[in-house]
Each structure stands twice: as C-alpha cells, then as structure tokens.
Amino acid sequence: MARSGKATRDKILAESKTLVFENGFSGTSIDQILEKAGITKGAFFYHFKTKSALAKALIEEFALDDIHHMNDALTKTEGLDGDSLNRLLQFVQEFIDMMSGLRDPYSCLYASYLYEPNQFDQDILDQITDTLLNWRKTMEELITDVLEEYEPRMEVDVQSLADHILVIFEGAFIISKGYKGKDRTADHLMHLKNYFELLFIKKQ
Incomplete structure (x- = not known):
C-alpha cells in the first residue's frame, strides 16, 4: 500500500476512535467518519469494506498498543x-x-465495545477477552513472584488480585469522564501501589 494510502487509513482509524469514544459505536455513522476525516465514501470503503471491518481494525490497533505498554513496563522493570x-x-x-x-x-x-456487545462479531469480542486475559496472566506472574519472597498480611486470591489492576484502570477511566475534569487514573493507581506495599511483608 502506498504511503498516502496508509496515511488515509490511519486517519480513518484515529477519527473513528474519537467518534466512538464520544458517541459509542452504534452512534457513530460512516457519514460522520467521512466528515471528520475529510475523505470520500470511496476512500473509506477502499480501506474498510464494512463498518464491522473498521470495528475489528480499531480493536486490533487498540489492543496492540495496550499490550505494547504492558510489555514495555515489564522490560523497564526486568532489572528489579x-x-x-x-x-x-x-x-x-x-x-x-x-x-x-x-x-x-x-x-x-x-x-x-463491551457496552454494546450486539454490535460486534464474536471474534472481535474474543480479542478483547484474550487481551484482558493476557493482562491477568502477567499480573498473576508478578504477584506469584512476590509471594515467593513475601507473606501477605491477609489471604490473597491471586487471580482476583491480578484482575484488580484492570478494575482500577477501567473504573478510573469511567470516574474521570463522569467528573469531566482531569484524568484521575494515576491517583487511583497510586492507591493500588500503596495497597501492595501494605499487603506484603518480607519472609523471615
């Protein structure tokens, strides 16, 4: 694909994602995407044969970026x-x-996407589940490593605790949007970090 073609595809994805965040997927029409991206209907359908194809491309790009951030954090902390x-x-x-x-x-x-599951093919929903399970597996491994060196001050369900970081993320995203102010995710992650510090004590 020519460079200009990739630029058009990237613009469609970027503007579509913004519209989905504002209006939901069902509330986002192809005409809205065309207007916001400044492209023709022919250009849109050259890159995405259907709206479902666009939905799949959006979640693939989002999940790839999400897992990249997770792996980047793992790499940066390997020395510890x-x-x-x-x-x-x-x-x-x-x-x-x-x-x-x-x-x-x-x-x-x-x-x-998960608020509107009937809008999407099962393979799209499965990709979200697979990505979340990837996060769970990573967090389970980090917590399990901690439990080899540290005692928890109370009983710990590793899987549930592993899921909790995603609960913090998703809950903070919703609260931040509801308050219509600055993003508060960092504040809530700090509470989680403090909890981890209080939860574990070094084995004797």
Whole structure:
C-alpha cells in the first residue's frame, strides 16, 4: 500500500476512535467518519469494506498498543527481578507516570465495545477477552513472584488480585469522564501501589 494510502487509513482509524469514544459505536455513522476525516465514501470503503471491518481494525490497533505498554513496563522493570515486590511496585509506577501526563480523561475502547456487545462479531469480542486475559496472566506472574519472597498480611486470591489492576484502570477511566475534569487514573493507581506495599511483608 502506498504511503498516502496508509496515511488515509490511519486517519480513518484515529477519527473513528474519537467518534466512538464520544458517541459509542452504534452512534457513530460512516457519514460522520467521512466528515471528520475529510475523505470520500470511496476512500473509506477502499480501506474498510464494512463498518464491522473498521470495528475489528480499531480493536486490533487498540489492543496492540495496550499490550505494547504492558510489555514495555515489564522490560523497564526486568532489572528489579532480585526483589519481586519492588518490581511489582515499579510496574504500577510506570503506568502512574504515563497517566500523570494526561490532561483529559482517558477513554478505553474495550469498555466502549463491551457496552454494546450486539454490535460486534464474536471474534472481535474474543480479542478483547484474550487481551484482558493476557493482562491477568502477567499480573498473576508478578504477584506469584512476590509471594515467593513475601507473606501477605491477609489471604490473597491471586487471580482476583491480578484482575484488580484492570478494575482500577477501567473504573478510573469511567470516574474521570463522569467528573469531566482531569484524568484521575494515576491517583487511583497510586492507591493500588500503596495497597501492595501494605499487603506484603518480607519472609523471615
């Protein structure tokens, strides 16, 4: 595909994502996308044969970017393998630092799609599930490493605790949008980091 073709496709994806965040997927029409992207209907259908094809491309790009951020945080904290709790804390801190720079509330495409499941093919919904399970697996591994060196102050369900970081993310996204102020995700991740620090004590 020519460079100009890629630029057009990227613009369609970017403007479509903005519209979906504002209006939901069912509330976003192809005509709205054409107007916002400044393209013709022919240009749109050259890149995306159907609205469903656009939905799939949007979630693939979003999930890829999401997993990239997760893997980047893992890479940056690899040097802390000698102390598993410090690695877990720094992993969370990477996202605190990233989200602290946001002025406007962050929007999540997973939530946008899952609120309207009947709008999407099963393979699209499965991709969201697979991405969330990837996060769960990563967090389970980090927490399990901590439990080899540290005792929890109370009983810990590893899987539920692993899911909790995503609960924090998604809940903070919604609260931030509801308050219509700055993004508050970093604040809530800091509470999670504090909880992890209080939860675990070094084994004797």
